[in-house]
Amino acid sequence: MSQPVHALFLVSAPDQPGLVARLASFFYAAGLNIVDASNHTDVHAEGGARFFMRLVVDLAGLSTPAASSALRGSATRGALEAAFGELATSLSAQWSVRYSDVVQRAAVLVTKDPACLYDIVLRQRSGELPCEIPLIISNHPTLEPVAESFRIPFVCLPVTPETKADQEKRVLELTAQHHIDLVILARYMQVLTSGFLDHAPPVINIHHGFLPAFQGARPYHQAHARGVKLIGATAHYATKDLDQGPIIEQDVARVTHAMGPDELTRVGRDVERVVLSRAVRAHLERRVIVEGRRTIVL
Incomplete structure (x- = not known):
C-alpha cells in the first residue's frame, strides 16, 4: 500500500484575527484535508505579535472536482502554490512548502x-x-x-x-x-x-x-x-x-x-x-x- 502524499506548509505572518480560519478555509474549499496542524503566536516579537503555523495537508483530494474548481481549473501542485501565494500576500505572510514524496x-x-x-x-x-x-x-x-x-x-x-x-x-x-x-x-x-x-x-x-x-x-x-x-x-x-x-x-x-x-x-x-x-x-x-x-x- 502506497504512502499518502502530504504537502507541508510553513507560514509566518503578523498576528491578526481569523488567521487559522482563513488558512483552514483555503484547504477546505479545495477539498484538501488537513491531517496535522500546529501554531504559535509570539506576543513578544519586535514590531508586534507574530503568528506561526505548520500545516500538513493530504494531497489525495487534489484530483477532485472541488480542487479543480477552487484552483481555477488546474488542480496541480503549481496551481495550489499559486493560489496559496495569493492568500499569503493578502495576509502579509511569508511561507514555504515541501512535499513528502520529494526526498x-x-x-x-x-x-x-x-x-x-x-x-x-x-x-x-x-x-x-x-x-x-x-x-x-x-x-x-x-x-x-x-x-x-x-x-x-x-x-x-x-x-x-x-x-x-x-x-x-x-x-x-x-x-x-x-x-x-x-x-x-x-x-x-x-x-x-x-x-x-x-x-x-x-x-x-x-x-x-x-x-x-x-x-x-x-x-x-x-x-x-x-x-x-x-x-x-x-x-x-x-x-x-x-x-x-x-x-x-x-x-x-x-x-x-x-x-x-x-x-x-x-x-x-x-x-x-x-x-x-x-x-x-x-x-x-x-x-x-x-x-x-x-x-x-x-
Whole structure:
C-alpha cells in the first residue's frame, strides 16, 4: 500500500484575527484535508505579535472536482502554490512548502571525529531521518573507511588558509552537482566563510554550546579544569557570525568532579549526537521556521 502524499506548509505572518480560519478555509474549499496542524503566536516579537503555523495537508483530494474548481481549473501542485501565494500576500505572510514524496538530500561534512557521522548515517539508514545521504566531504582522509563501510561516496578536500576559497568553491560545486538540500556539519572543524554560506543550502552545525567560556581546542579539558557541573550541546543554523546562528535544539547532561577529561568528552559526544540528530530531523520534517536570529520549532 502506497504512502499518502502530504504537502507541508510553513507560514509566518503578523498576528491578526481569523488567521487559522482563513488558512483552514483555503484547504477546505479545495477539498484538501488537513491531517496535522500546529501554531504559535509570539506576543513578544519586535514590531508586534507574530503568528506561526505548520500545516500538513493530504494531497489525495487534489484530483477532485472541488480542487479543480477552487484552483481555477488546474488542480496541480503549481496551481495550489499559486493560489496559496495569493492568500499569503493578502495576509502579509511569508511561507514555504515541501512535499513528502520529494526526498531531501543531505551532504555530511566531517573532519576526524566519527561520532556524529556514524550517528547520522545509522539514523538515516534506519528511517529515522527522512533523507538521502549521497555524499560525505572531509578536509582529512581519516573517515574515508567509515564512508566506504556505508557505501557512500567520500570526497577529501584538504584546506589551508591559502586554499580555503578554492576548497569552498569545490564544496559548493559538489553540493550543486548532487542536488543537495541540506549540509550537516558533523564535527567539521573548519569555519565557513560568509561567501560560502551565501551560496550554500541551509547548513546545520553542532557546537558544545553549553561551554561558552571554553572556546577553541580541547573544550572538555578546559571544562574539567574549571570543575563544571553541566555540559551540553547546541545545534544551530550556520551563519557568518561564528556559532551565533539561529538555535534549533539544545540539551545538557550533569557531570561531577569525579569525571576526568576523557569521561567528559564521552558524555559530551553523547549529547552532541542526540542534539544534532534532533535538529536535522526537525529540519527535514519541516518543523523549523527561522525568524530573525531565532527559530520557532513547531
